[in-house]
Amino acid sequence: MSKRRPYVRPMDGWWLKNPYYVRYMSREATSLFVGVYALILLAGMVSLACGETAYNNWLMAMTNPVSIGFHLAALAAAIYHTITWFAVAPKVMPALFLAGKRVPDIAITTTQYAIAVVLYLGLFCMVWRV
Amino acid sequence: MTDIEKTIEIEVMRYHPEQDASPVFKTYRIPYASDQSVLQGLQYIKDYIDGTLSFRWSCRMAICGSCGVMINNQPKLSCKTFLRDYYPGKIRVEALQHLPIERDLVIDATDFINKLESIKPYIVPREARSLEQGEYLQTPEQLARYEQFSSCINCMLCYAACPQYGLKPEFTGPGVLALLHRYNADSRDGARADRMQIVNAEEGVWGCTLVGYCSEVCPKQVDPAAAVNRNKVNSTLDYFLRFLMPGGGESG
Amino acid sequence: METIKVDIAIVGGGGAGLRAAIAAAEADASQTIALISKVYPMRSHTVAAEGGSAAVTQAHDNLDHHFHDTVAGGDWLCEQDVVEYFVAHAREEMVQLEHWGCPWSRKDNGHVNVRAFGGMKIERTWFAADKTGFHILHTLFQTSMKYPSIRRFDEHFCCDLIVENGRCHGAVVIEVATGKFTFIQARAVIIATGGAGRVFRENTNGGIVTGDGMALAYRHGVPLRDMEFVQYHPTCMPGTGLLFTEACRGEGGFLLNRDGYRYLQDYGLGPPDPSPRNKAMELGPRDRLSQAFWHEKQKGKTIDGPHGQVVHLDLRHLGEKKLHERLPQICELAEEFLGVDPAHAPIPVCPAVHYTMGGIMANGETASPLAGLYSAGECSSVGLHGANRLGSNSLAELCVFGKVAGSEASKFARSVTSHHSGTLEKQAEDVKQQALGIITRSGGTERMAILRTEMAQSMEDGCGIYRTGTAMQATCDKIDELRERYRNLNIDDRSSTWNTEWLLAIELGYQLDVAQSMVYSAINRKESRGSHQRLDGYEQRDDVNYLRHTLAHYNGDAAPRIDYMGVRITKSRPGIRAYGAAGEKAEQERKNREAASD
Numbered sequence: 005m006s007k008r009r010p011y012v013r014p015m016d017g018w019w020l021k022n023p024y025y026v027r028y029m030s031r032e033a034t035s036l037f038v039g040v041y042a043l044i045l046l047a048g049m050v051s052l053a054c055g056e057t058a059y060n061n062w063l064m065a066m067t068n069p070v071s072i073g074f075h076l077a078a079l080a081a082a083i084y085h086t087i088t089w090f091a092v093a094p095k096v097m098p099a100l101f102l103a104g105k106r107v108p109d110i111a112i113t114t115t116q117y118a119i120a121v122v123l124y125l126g127l128f129c130m131v132w133r134v
Numbered sequence: 135m136t137d138i139e140k141t142i143e144i145e146v147m148r149y150h151p152e153q154d155a156s157p158v159f160k161t162y163r164i165p166y167a168s169d170q171s172v173l174q175g176l177q178y179i180k181d182y183i184d185g186t187l188s189f190r191w192s193c194r195m196a197i198c199g200s201c202g203v204m205i206n207n208q209p210k211l212s213c214k215t216f217l218r219d220y221y222p223g224k225i226r227v228e229a230l231q232h233l234p235i236e237r238d239l240v241i242d243a244t245d246f247i248n249k250l251e252s253i254k255p256y257i258v259p260r261e262a263r264s265l266e267q268g269e270y271l272q273t274p275e276q277l278a279r280y281e282q283f284s285s286c287i288n289c290m291l292c293y294a295a296c297p298q299y300g301l302k303p304e305f306t307g308p309g310v311l312a313l314l315h316r317y318n319a320d321s322r323d324g325a326r327a328d329r330m331q332i333v334n335a336e337e338g339v340w341g342c343t344l345v346g347y348c349s350e351v352c353p354k355q356v357d358p359a360a361a362v363n364r365n366k367v368n369s370t371l372d373y374f375l376r377f378l379m380p381g382g383g384e385s386g
Numbered sequence: 387m388e389t390i391k392v393d394i395a396i397v398g399g400g401g402a403g404l405r406a407a408i409a410a411a412e413a414d415a416s417q418t419i420a421l422i423s424k425v426y427p428m429r430s431h432t433v434a435a436e437g438g439s440a441a442v443t444q445a446h447d448n449l450d451h452h453f454h455d456t457v458a459g460g461d462w463l464c465e466q467d468v469v470e471y472f473v474a475h476a477r478e479e480m481v482q483l484e485h486w487g488c489p490w491s492r493k494d495n496g497h498v499n500v501r502a503f504g505g506m507k508i509e510r511t512w513f514a515a516d517k518t519g520f521h522i523l524h525t526l527f528q529t530s531m532k533y534p535s536i537r538r539f540d541e542h543f544c545c546d547l548i549v550e551n552g553r554c555h556g557a558v559v560i561e562v563a564t565g566k567f568t569f570i571q572a573r574a575v576i577i578a579t580g581g582a583g584r585v586f587r588e589n590t591n592g593g594i595v596t597g598d599g600m601a602l603a604y605r606h607g608v609p610l611r612d613m614e615f616v617q618y619h620p621t622c623m624p625g626t627g628l629l630f631t632e633a634c635r636g637e638g639g640f641l642l643n644r645d646g647y648r649y650l651q652d653y654g655l656g657p658p659d660p661s662p663r664n665k666a667m668e669l670g671p672r673d674r675l676s677q678a679f680w681h682e683k684q685k686g687k688t689i690d691g692p693h694g695q696v697v698h699l700d701l702r703h704l705g706e707k708k709l710h711e712r713l714p715q716i717c718e719l720a721e722e723f724l725g726v727d728p729a730h731a732p733i734p735v736c737p738a739v740h741y742t743m744g745g746i747m748a749n750g751e752t753a754s755p756l757a758g759l760y761s762a763g764e765c766s767s768v769g770l771h772g773a774n775r776l777g778s779n780s781l782a783e784l785c786v787f788g789k790v791a792g793s794e795a796s797k798f799a800r801s802v803t804s805h806h807s808g809t810l811e812k813q814a815e816d817v818k819q820q821a822l823g824i825i826t827r828s829g830g831t832e833r834m835a836i837l838r839t840e841m842a843q844s845m846e847d848g849c850g851i852y853r854t855g856t857a858m859q860a861t862c863d864k865i866d867e868l869r870e871r872y873r874n875l876n877i878d879d880r881s882s883t884w885n886t887e888w889l890l891a892i893e894l895g896y897q898l899d900v901a902q903s904m905v906y907s908a909i910n911r912k913e914s915r916g917s918h919q920r921l922d923g924y925e926q927r928d929d930v931n932y933l934r935h936t937l938a939h940y941n942g943d944a945a946p947r948i949d950y951m952g953v954r955i956t957k958s959r960p961g962i963r964a965y966g967a968a969g970e971k972a973e974q975e976r977k978n979r980e981a982a983s984d
Contacts, residue, residue, distance in 0.1 A: 006564040007883050009151035010234035010242050015300050022207060025297060028345045092346055095360035098367065104275040152881050169625065169692070169723075181835030185878035185887040190425075192592035195628045195719060197520050198429045214722050236563055237884035243426065247540070255528035257487040269484040271496030277489060284489050284521065288428055313528075320487060 031088045037081035040074070090116045140166035142221055144175050146187065147228040149235050157235060159226075160184075166217055172225060173201055173212040176239075189239035196353055199287035202294065203239050204228040209294035209351045232293055232300035246290055249306055253314040253332055260324035276321040283316035283361050285354045292348035292358050298341055305341035306332065308348035308358030315361035318368075330372050339365045387558075387567050387814055392418040392537070393799040394792075395556055395572035397544045397599055399423030400430030401519070402763025402784035402791070403578035404526035409792025411533035417796060420570050421530070422539040422559055424594065424889070428527045431580050431592045432784065435519025436631035436715060438511035439781035441476035443500050447508040449473045454958060454973075456779060459505040459671050460743075460772020461916035462933065462960035463612065463953060468750045468769040470956060472779075472786050479785035480512050488525040489514050491712075501712075502636040502662050503778045505671035505965070509636075509664070511778040516631050516715045522781055539570070543889050544598060546817040547575060547759070548810050549606045553802075554759040555810050557602075558817045562889065565882030567821075569814035573799035574758050576791045577603055577746060578784075581764035583616075585901040586739035586849075587842040590622055590629040599765045601896035603746045604903065608754045609937035611767035611951075612744035613900070614908035615917045617775055618851050619740035620675035623723060625693035627738035630716055632777040634701055635668035637712050641675070642698040642732065643687040649697070653678040655966040666966040673774040673917045674965065676737040680851045691734050698732035705729070737851060741780065743771040743917065744907070747937065752791040758798060762791035769935075769954070773916020825888050830876035834887070837875070838894055841868050845901055849908050854922040858909040865902045866945065872898055903938035903946050910948045911936060929960050 019025040048066075051058035065071060093116060094109035101107065141163050149157035164178045173191055180187045189212075190200040196214040203212050206226050217225070233241035263270060292308035293299050299307045306314075314333065318326045332338050342362045349359040394410050396403045399421050407421045423430065442452050452473040457464045480498070484490055490498045491513050503511040514521040530536055542559040548569065549555065556571040582597025583589040604610050620641070621630040635641070638661060643649040648667065651658045655670045655678070662669055679697060682688050688695035701709060701716075706729040709717055713728075720726045720733050745767040752760045752768060762768070763784040770783055841864075848861025872895060879887040913928035914920050934950040941947050964972045 006566065007152045007881070008236065008564050009883075010236055011149055011151070011156060012234050013157075013231070015297070018297050018300060022347075024347045024350065025345070028347070032343075092344055092359070092363070095344075095346070095349070095357065096363045096367065098364055099279060099360075101275055101278070104273070104278070106278055150881065151883050180887070182833075185834070186881075188879075188884045188886045190429075192425060192429050192594045193431065193434045194592065194626060195434060196722075197517070197715070198431075198433045198592060200425065200429050240884050242563075247426065250528075251531050254532075256532050257485065257529075259485070263485060265478045265481050265485070269481050269490070269498050272492055273496045274492050274494060276496075277492055281489050284524070285517070287433075287520070288426075288524075317487070322485075322487065 031085060034081035034085040037078040038085065041078040086120075140221075142166040142175070142217055143224045144172075144179065145224055145226045146176070146179070146239070148187070148238050149229070150186075150237060157229075166221055168216070168218040168221075170217045171213050172203075172205055172210075172215045172217065172227065175217060175225070176212060176227065188237050197287060199289035202230050202289040202291045204231055204294065209291035211289060211291070211353050214353065230290060230294035232296065233290065241290075243290065245303065246288070246293065246307070246310065249310040250288070250313065253306075253310060253317075253329060254325050255313055255317060257317065257320065257323050258325035258328075260322060270322045272321055279321070280316045280319035283312045283319065283356055286312055286316070286356045286358075287354055289353065291351045291353060295347040295351045297345060298343055302341060304337045306337050308342075308362060311339060311365065312356050312358040312361035315365055330369070333365045334369045334372060339363070339369055342366075387569055387811070387818060389569045389571055389811060389814070390420065391571045391804065392420040393572065394418075394574050394576065394795045395420045395422060395570045396576045396578060397422050397557055397602075398430070398578035398580060398763070398765070399425075399427030399527075399538070399540070400578060400580055400763065400784070401432035401523055401526060401781065402766075402788040403427070403430075403576070404523070404530050405785050405788030406576050406578060406762055406792035406795070407536045408526065408530055408533060409789040410796045411535045413793045413796040414800065415535055417535060417799060419536045420539055420572065421536055422542050422544055422557065422570065424541065424543045424562070424598070426540050427530075427538070428524055429594070430523060431595050432519045432523040432781075434590070434592060434629065435522070435781055436516045436629060437503060437633035437636065438501060438513035438518045438778045439480060439522065439785070440503065440506065440511050440776070440778040441480045441782055442473060443477060443498070443510050443512070444508060447510055451507045452476070452510065455506050455665075456770070456776055457772070457958045458961070458963050459776040460774055461927065461963055462929075462955075462958070463615075463772030463915060463935065465750065465769025465954045466956040466958060467954050471750060472770055472783065475786045476782040479782060479789065483522060483525055483785065486525050486529045488521050491515055501633060502664055502669060503776070504632050504635065504669050504675070505665060505776040506669075506778070507664055511633075511636065513633065515711075516633055516713045519781060522785075542568070543892070544602065545821045545892055547602050547606055548813050548817070549756065550805070550807075550810060550813070553757040554606070555805055558814050560821065560889070563884060565885060567814075567818045569811060571805070571810060573802050573804060574760065574795035576752075576795050577759065577761040577765055578763045578788065578791070579765045581742040581745075582897065582900045583739045583742060585841060585845050585897045585904070586616070587846040588622070588627040589739040590619055590627050591739070596893040596897050597742075597765070597900035598893065598896045599761065600745055601899045603754060603756070603759060603761065604899060604938070604940045606756060607940065608756050608759065609747045609939050610744060610900070610903045611747040611935050611937055612773070612907070613742070613904045613938055614849070614911050614936060615743035615771075615773050616739055616849060616904065617672055617741040617743060617917050618676035618737040619672055620679055620737045621699050621735040622738035622740070623719070624691050624696050624734055624736050626723070628719060628723065629740065630699060630719070630733060630735055631713070632672070634699055634713060634716055636662065637701075637708065638662045638704055639668060640700040640703075641668055642700050643682050644689045645687065649682050649687060650675065650678055653681065654964065654968055657967055665969055670965045671774055671776060672740070673919075676851050677919060679737050689734065694736065696734035696736045699735045700732040701728045702730065702732065741775055743767075743773065743775050744936075751794045752787055753794060758802070760791045760795050762787045773918060821892065824875070824891050825877050825880045825885065830874050832871050832874045832876060834875060834877070834891055834894060837868055837871060838897070841865065841898060841901055845905070849905055852919050852921050853908060854920065855909060856922070858905055861905045862909060862945070865898060865905055869898050869902065869943070899940070906946050906948055907936040907938050933960060
C-alpha cells in the first residue's frame with residue numbers, strides 16, 4: 005500500500021510573492037489606463053461630432069486636475085508598457101537571421117527604441133512646426 | 135576568520151507524507167566555504183546531520199537537470215548556486231514551486247514527462263533517407279534555428295517560474311513547448327502539422343500570458359518564452375491559413 | 387509482490403540502455419521491453435560527456451587508422467576482433483543519431499563537422515558543440531518515445547537479478563517514490579548501468595555512477611574483467627573533479643606548468659608545435675597526460691591551488707569567438723564555478739577519475755557467460771578499450787554495442803521459453819526481505835558517509851595514477867575492513883516514500899564490491915600497462931606474463947578470486963606505444979616491417 009501523498013501548494017496571493025510577478029501584474033494593469041484613456045478619447049470624438057458646445061464641455065472637463073492627474077498616470081503607464089513591450093518583442097517575433105547568424109535580442113530592442121525616437125521627433129516637428 | 139571556522143544557516147523545506155500534513159521548515163547550520171554550492175550544503179546535511187533529507191541530484195555540473203529547487207524564492211539549480219552569493223545571510227531552500235511535492239525537495243515530475251511524450255519529441259522525417267545515404271545536410275544557419283531549444287535539460291525551473299502553470303496545470307508549459315518548437319524548427323522534420331494541434335489548443339501556447347520569468351530563470355538560455363510566443367504567431371497564421379484553405383495549410 | 391512479465395529487461399536508461407531498447411524494439415515490435423532506470427533516463431551520466439564521438443569520416447582516414455589508434459591506445463589489451471567490428475560500425479551509428487535528430491555541429495556546406503581528439507591520428511570526432519553526450523542522450527531518450535513496446539520504469543532502483551539454473555530471469559526493482567517492490571521477469575536482461583567512478587574521491591562522475599550493474603552481475607558469478615584499468619582524465623576542476631573536455635585541447639588548448647612551459651614535451655610527446663598536431667603533446671592519450679602531471683607534481687613544477695596542485699589549461703589564444711562557439715559549456719563551467727574567463731585567463735586543472743575501462747565480461751556480441759545476460763556501455767567489458775580508452779570512443783561504443791545488445795537480447799528472448807516455476811517469485815521475495823533488512827534492522831553504528839569517504843580516499847591512495855604493492859595492499863585491507871563494517875550500517879531513514887538514504891546504502895554495497903574487484907585486480911597485475919602504472923619494480927609492460935585480461939570472480943565475504951584469459955590478436959602485434967615524433971617514427975617502422983613481411 006503506497007504511502008505516497010503528493011502535496012500541492014496553494015496559489016493564493018501568488019503575484020505578491022515574487023517581484024518579477026509584481027512587475028508582470030503592473031504591466032498587465034497598464035492596460036486599464038490605456039483602456040480608460042481610449043474611452044475618454046472616444047468620448048471626445050463623439051462630443052466633437054455632437055457640435056461645438058459639447059466639444060468645449062469635453063475640453064473643459066479635460067482641464068480638471070483629476071483629469072490631468074489621470075492623463076499623467078496614463079502616460080506613465082503607457083511608457084512602462086512600451087518599455088516592457090520593447091523588451092519582450094524579440095521573443096514574439098520570428099527569429100531573424102542575418103548572414104547565417106541570429107540577430108541578438110538586444111539589437112532588436114535597440115532598433116525599436118531608435119525607431120521610436122525618430123518617430124517622436126518627427127511628430128514633435130509636425131505638431132510644433134519646427 | 136578563515137573559511138574553516140565560518141558557518142552558514144540553511145533553512146530547508148521538509149515534507150514527509152507519512153508524518154506531515156503539510157511542509158515545515160527546518161534550519162541547519164553547516165560549514166561555509168566560498169566555493170561550495172548549495173547542493174554541497176544539502177549533501178553535508180544529509181551526510182552528517184540528518185540522513186532523512188531527500189533531494190535529487192547527480193552530475194553536479196548543471197547538465198543533468200536533477201537538482202532544481204527554489205533558493206530564496208527563485209528557481210535555481212542547486213549545483214550551480216553558491217553559498218557565497220548569500221553569505222552571511224540565511225539560505226532558504228524549497229521544492230520547486232507549482233509542482234506537487236513527493237517528499238522534502240523532491241517534486242513529482244510525471245506531468246512534465248507525460249507532456250513531453252505527447253508532443254512527438256522526435257524527428258518524423260520530411261523525406262526518407264537510408265543510413266547508406268549518410269547524414270541529412272543542415273547548414274549552420276538551419277542548425278541555429280533550433281539548436282537553442284534543443285539545449286533544454288528538462289530541469290523544470292521554467293515550470294516553477296510560470297504562474298500560469300501553477301494556476302492551470304493543464305497548460306503544456308514552457309519547457310515542453312520549447313522542445314516542441316525545437317522539432318518544428320528542425321529542417322529535417324515533417325510533423326509540424328501534427329504538433330500545431332497541440333500548439334493551437336487552449337492548453338498550448340494560448341495558456342501563456344507572457345510573464346517571461348521562464349526565460350529569466352532558464353539555466354541554459356533556452357528562452358522558452360520566445361519559443362512559446364513565436365508559436366502564437368504561427369498558431370494565428372495556422373488558423374487563418376486553415377480558414378482560407380480548407381484542405382489545411384502549413385504556415386512558415 | 388507484483389510480477390511483470392516482459393521479453394527483455396534493460397537495467398540502466400543511459401545512452402547504452404536507450405540504444406539497446408530502440409534496437410530491440412526495431413528488431414521485433416511484438417516483444418515487450420522494460421527499460422528500468424533509477425533516475426529519469428535523461429539524467430543518466432551519458433549527459434555529462436562533452437567532447438564527442440569517434441567514427442571514421444574523412445576521405446583521407448580509414449578504418450585501419452581508427453583500429454590502430456584504439457589498439458595502441460589500449461596498450462594492446464583490446465579484443466582486436468571487437469575493435470574491428472566497432473570501427474566498422476561507428477559511422478553508421480553516428481549517421482543514425484543524425485537521422486534521429488542529434489544536433490551535430492556542421493560545416494558551412496551542411497555536412498557534419500569533426501574535431502581532433504587525443505590519441506587519434508586523424509580528426510574523426512563528431513561533436514555537438516561541447517555537449518555531445520547531452521545531445522546524444524536526449525536524442526535517444528526522446529526517440530525512444532516513438533516505440534510503444536518500450537515500457538519505461540523511471541526512478542525504479544534495481545536491487546538484484548534473478549538467476550536460476552544458469553540463466554538470468556529478470557530483476558527485482560524498487561519504485562523510488564513508494565518503496566514498492568516489483569519482480570520484472572524477463573527472458574533476457576541487458577545491463578547498461580554505466581561506470582563506477584564514484585568509488586574514487588576526486589572524479590568527474592555524477593552521484594549515480596556507483597557500479598550497480600557491475601556488482602549485480604559479479605555477485606551472480608559473472609567475472610568482472612580488467613577492473614584495475616581506471617582512467618584518470620587529465621583536465622578536471624580541482625576540488626570537484628568536474629570535467630573540462632579533451633576537446634579543449636582538440637581545439638588547440640595548451641597545458642602549462644608553473645613556469646608557463648608546455649611540459650608534455652618532456653614526456654615523449656613533443657615536438658611542441660604551436661597548433662594541434664594529432665597524437666602529440668596535448669593530443670596524447672589520457673593515461674600519458676595524467677602520468678605527466680604526476681611527474682611534474684613530483685618535480686615541484688605544478689601550481690599551488692586551494693584544492694591541491696594544478697596545472698594550467700590555457701585556451702586564451704583560441705579567442706573568445708571560437709571558445710563560445712565550440713566550447714560554450716567549458717566557458718560556463720569555468721566562469722560560474724571558478725570565476726575564470728577562459729578567454730582571458732588559464733583554467734586551473736588536475737587529473738580526476740573519469741572512466742572504468744573494465745566491467746562485466748562480455749563477448750563481441752555483448753553476451754556474458756551467464757545465459758540471458760547481456761551488457762553494454764561503460765559497465766561492460768566488451769574488450770574495446772584495453773588498458774586505456776581513447777577519448778570519444780565511449781559515446782560511439784554505447785551506440786554500436788548498445789545496438790548489438792538490443793538485437794542479441796531480442797534474438798535470445800525469441801529462442802527461449804518463459805519460465806513458469808514459482809521458485810523465481812520465491813527468490814524475488816527473498817531479495818525483497820534482504821533489501822528491507824537494511825532499514826528494518828537496528829543497532830547499527832556506522833555512518834554511511836564515513837564509510838563512503840574512507841573507501842574513496844583509500845581507492846585514490848592505492849589505485850591512483852601510479853601504484854605500489856604496499857599502497858595497494860593497504861587499500862585491499864581497507865576495503866575488506868569497510869565491507870565488514872558495512873554490515874553494521876546505521877540508517878536514519880526508515881520510511882518507504884523517497885527513502886534515498888536506503889538506496890544510497892544499497893549503492894554503497896555495490897561500490898564496495900566493485901572497489902574490491904578493482905584493487906585486487908590491480909595488485910595482482912605485476913606490470914605497467916596503460917592506466918595501470920606501478921613504481922615498485924614492475925615499471926615495464928610484460929607481454930610474456932600479462933598480455934592477458936584479468937578476471938575477478940566474486941567470492942562472497944572473502945576477497946575475489948583472480949584469474950586470467952587471453953587477448954584476441956587479429957592484426958596488430960604488441961609494439962612500442964609511442965606518441966609525438968617518436969610515435970610517428972615507430973609507426974613508420976611498423977609499416978616498413980609489414981611491407982617487408984608481405
